[in-house]
Amino acid sequence: MKTVLELIRRWGVRTLLVVLPLLLVWYVVFYLMRPVATVAVVTSGKAVRAVPGSVEVKAEYAMELKSEASGRIILSVLDPGKKIFQGDVLVQIDTGDVDLEIERTTNEIAAAKRKVELGSSLRTDLENQRDAVANFERQTKMGNYPEGELEKQRRLLRQLEQRIELEEVNAKLALENNQTTLRTKKREKEKMTIIAPTDGVIATVNLNARVGDLIGRDTPIATLISSSRTIEGKVSEENFAGIKVGQHASIRFLGYGSQLYAASVIKVLPTANAETQRYIVHLSVDLEVDKLVPGLTGEVSIVLGEREAAAIIPRRALRGNEVYVVTGNTVELRKVQLGYVALNQAEILDGLRKNEQVIIEDLERFQPGDRVRVKVAR
Numbered sequence: 001m002k003t004v005l006e007l008i009r010r011w012g013v014r015t016l017l018v019v020l021p022l023l024l025v026w027y028v029v030f031y032l033m034r035p036v037a038t039v040a041v042v043t044s045g046k047a048v049r050a051v052p053g054s055v056e057v058k059a060e061y062a063m064e065l066k067s068e069a070s071g072r073i074i075l076s077v078l079d080p081g082k083k084i085f086q087g088d089v090l091v092q093i094d095t096g097d098v099d100l101e102i103e104r105t106t107n108e109i110a111a112a113k114r115k116v117e118l119g120s121s122l123r124t125d126l127e128n129q130r131d132a133v134a135n136f137e138r139q140t141k142m143g144n145y146p147e148g149e150l151e152k153q154r155r156l157l158r159q160l161e162q163r164i165e166l167e168e169v170n171a172k173l174a175l176e177n178n179q180t181t182l183r184t185k186k187r188e189k190e191k192m193t194i195i196a197p198t199d200g201v202i203a204t205v206n207l208n209a210r211v212g213d214l215i216g217r218d219t220p221i222a223t224l225i226s227s228s229r230t231i232e233g234k235v236s237e238e239n240f241a242g243i244k245v246g247q248h249a250s251i252r253f254l255g256y257g258s259q260l261y262a263a264s265v266i267k268v269l270p271t272a273n274a275e276t277q278r279y280i281v282h283l284s285v286d287l288e289v290d291k292l293v294p295g296l297t298g299e300v301s302i303v304l305g306e307r308e309a310a311a312i313i314p315r316r317a318l319r320g321n322e323v324y325v326v327t328g329n330t331v332e333l334r335k336v337q338l339g340y341v342a343l344n345q346a347e348i349l350d351g352l353r354k355n356e357q358v359i360i361e362d363l364e365r366f367q368p369g370d371r372v373r374v375k376v377a378r
Contacts, residue, residue, distance in 0.1 A: 034329075034370075034371050034372050034373045035365060035366070035370065035372050035373070036372065036373045036374075036375050037324075037326055037331065037359045037366065037372040037373065037374055037375065038359065038360055038361040038362070038375045038376075038377050039326055039357040039358060039359055039360060039374055039375065039376055039377065040313060040314050040317060040357070040358055040360045040376070040377050041355055041356070041357055041376065042311050042312070042313055042348070042352050042353065042354050042355060042356045042357070042358060043311075043312050043313075043354065044308075044309060044310050044311065044312065044354050045308070045309060045312050046306055046307070046308060046309065047306065047307055047308070047309035047312055047339055047340040047342075047345070047347035048301075048303055048305075048306050048340055048342040048345070049303070049304045049305040049306070049307075049340035049341075049342070050249075050250075050301040050302055050303045050304060050340070050341070050342040050343060051235060051239035051240075051242075051243065051301070051302050051304060052235075052239065052299060052300070052301055052343065053233045053234050053235040053236070053239070053278075053281075053299065053300045053301075053302065054233070054234045054297065054298070054299055054300070055231060055232065055233045055234075055251055055253075055283065055297065055298045055299065055300045056231075056232050056234075056295070056296070056297050057229055057230075057231055057232075057253075057292045057293060057294055057295065057296040057297075058229065058230045058231075058232055058294055058295075059225045059226055059228075059229060059230075059294040060226045060228040060229060060230050061226050062203065062223060062224070062225050062226070063197065063198075063200075063223070063224045063225075063226070064220050064222075064223055064224075065090070065194065065220070065221050065222045065223070065224055066218050066219060066220050066221065067091070067093065067191075067194060067215050067216075067217065067218070067219045067221055068191040068217065068218070069093055069188055069191040069192045069217060070093075070214075070215060070216045070217045070219075071093035071094050071095075071097075071192055071214070071215065072093065072094045072212065072213070072214050072215075073091055073092070073093055073094075073209065073210065073211050073212060073213050073214075073215060074092055074093065074094045074211065075089070075091065075092035075211065076090070076091045076092075076209060076210060076211050077089070077090055077091075078090055078091065078202055078205045078209055078221065078222050079202060079205065080202055080203065080204060080205055081201065081202065082201070082202045083199075083200075083201055083227075084196045084199070084200055084201070084202060084224070085196060085199050086196055086197065086198050086199050087195060087196060088195065088196040089193055089194070089195055090194045090195065090196055090222075091193075091194040091209065091221060092192070092193055092194075093192035093193070093194075093215070094192075095189050095192050098185055098188055098189045098192065099189070101185050102182065102185045102186065102189065105178055105181050105182045105185060106182060108178045109175065109178045109179055109182060112171065112174050112175035112178050113175060115171045115174075115175075116168070116171050116172055116175055119164075119168060120163075120164040120167040120168055120171075122160060122163060122164050122167065123164060125160060126157075126160050126161065126164055129153070129156060129157045129160050130157060132153055132157075133150075133153045133154055133157050136149060136150045136153045137150060194221070196224070197224075198224075198226055198227075199226070199227040199228075200224045200225050200226045200227050201224070201225050201227065202222055202223070202224060203222075203223040203224065203225045204222060204223045205221070205222045206219075206220055206221050206222060208221070209221035209222060225294060227289060228289075229289060229292045229294070230282060231251070231263070231282060231283040231284065231285050231292070232280055232281075232282060232283075233249075233265075233280065233281045233282070233283050233300045233302070234273075234276070234278040234279070234280055235278060235279050235280075235281060235302070236277075236278055236279075237272060237277050237278070237279065240272075240279040242304045243265060243268055243279075243281060243302055243304070244265065244268065245265050245266060245267065245268060246264060246265060247264065247265045247302055247303055247304065248262070248263070248264055248302075248303045249262075249263040249264060249265060249283060249300050249301060249302040249303060250262065250263065250300070250301045250303075250342075250343050250344075251263045251283065251285050251298055251299070251300045251301075252298050252299055252300075252343065253296055253297070253298035254296075254297055254298050255293075255296055255298075256291075256298075260343070260344070261285050261286055261287050262285070262286045263283045263284060263285040263286065263300065264283065264284055265281050265282075265283055265302060266282050266283060266284050267281065267282035268281050268282075269281065269282075281302070283300065299343065300343075301342050301343030301344075303342070305340070306340075307340070309339060309340070309347040309348075310354065311347070311348040311349075311352045311353065311354060312345050312346070312347055312348070313345065313346055313348060313352065313358050313360075314344065314345060314346075314358075314360050314377075315341065315342070315343070315344055315345055315346045316360050316361075317346075317358040317359065317360045317363075318338075318346055319363055321335055321336060321337070321338060322334065322335050322336065323336055323351075323352070323358045323359075324358060324359040324363060324366055325352070325356055325357065325358055325359075326357045326358075326359060326372060326374055327356075327357075329371055329372055329373070329374065330369065330370070330371055330372075331359070331366050331367065331368055331369065331370040331371075331372055332368060333368040334351055334352070335351055336348045336349075336350065336351030336352055337349040337350040337351055357374065357376070360377060361377075
């Protein structure tokens with residue numbers, strides 16, 4: 001009997017030594033087959049009430065550069081993507097012909113000034129005629145000449161005065177015309193130097209705007225995009241109420257991943273877009289101008305209010321008003337009551353407690369009752 005009991009114990013121990021490793025292997029395999037749920041821990045803290053919107057970066061304006069003068073280009077620094085600054089010389093047109101006209105007009109002005117200073121060459125004749133009229137007046141009084149002869153001499157005097165006045169007026173007019181011509185030519189020469197009207201970037205350059213090209217007046221030569229930017233936010237009609245200048249905001253640009261940039265509202269436009277019924281606000285953002293490329297888009301969250309909250313979760317954990325909660329490695333679908341919702345986080349008024357875990361990634365992979373492995377997001 002004792003021998004039998006010993007055999008049973010001996011075989012039981014052997015069986016247990018064989019079965020336990022198998023059971024352990026089976027458990028490890030079964031555990032590793034469970035899907036991994038990336039979770040976030042419910043925290044307390046400051047909840048933010050914010051309204052969402054879309055954003056787009058726009059150049060404050062785009063300008064088509066044109067030549068106001070015709071001629072051949074002898075200098076051009078135009079190059080797509082080149083930064084320019086207000087006052088920079090962009091294109092120089094050959095001024096040789098204009099310089100010759102300026103020189104000729106300058107000489108004509110000098111001659112015209114001298115002519116004005118000297119006055120009419122008939123002034124000597126005028127003095128002689130005045131003396132003649134005076135003499136005829138005396139002789140007529142003495143009866144030596146008839147009254148008709150005196151009147152004839154007076155008419156000659158008046159004609160001579162008018163001729164002199166006309167000559168001197170024409171001389172002054174010629175001087176003024178030459179001075180106007182000189183100013184016009186100098187202005188034309190100035191237009192042959194095309195200067196950057198503002199800071200910006202050369203976007204495009206036309207093919208006929210290279211050194212050696214002959215261009216005409218009002219010919220487009222390049223497109224300039226200003227360095228200043230407008231950050232335009234678009235908010236739906238139901239979210240527009242309560243937005244004011246000075247409110248803080250957060251912007252996430254699609255081109256820069258999940259990075260959030262601090263911003264503020266600087267302008268609220270009073271009317272909605274007729275087609276989309278979305279209201280427009282302008283924002284300033286804490287980001288280098290060089291990174292604010294025109295056409296860059298993203299999303300904005302404008303803060304309307306803040307308060308302390310007992311439960312806060314990442315916004316991406318939400319499925320409408322439901323979340324997946326992991327309790328003891330088991331997935332549970334739970335309805336929650338939302339409070340303040342911002343760009344990245346949401347306040348939960350009811351349905352969650354601090355330190356519970358909610359799934360935040362690949363929500364479509366899970367069903368209530370699933371057994372999962374937990375990975376806490378950092």
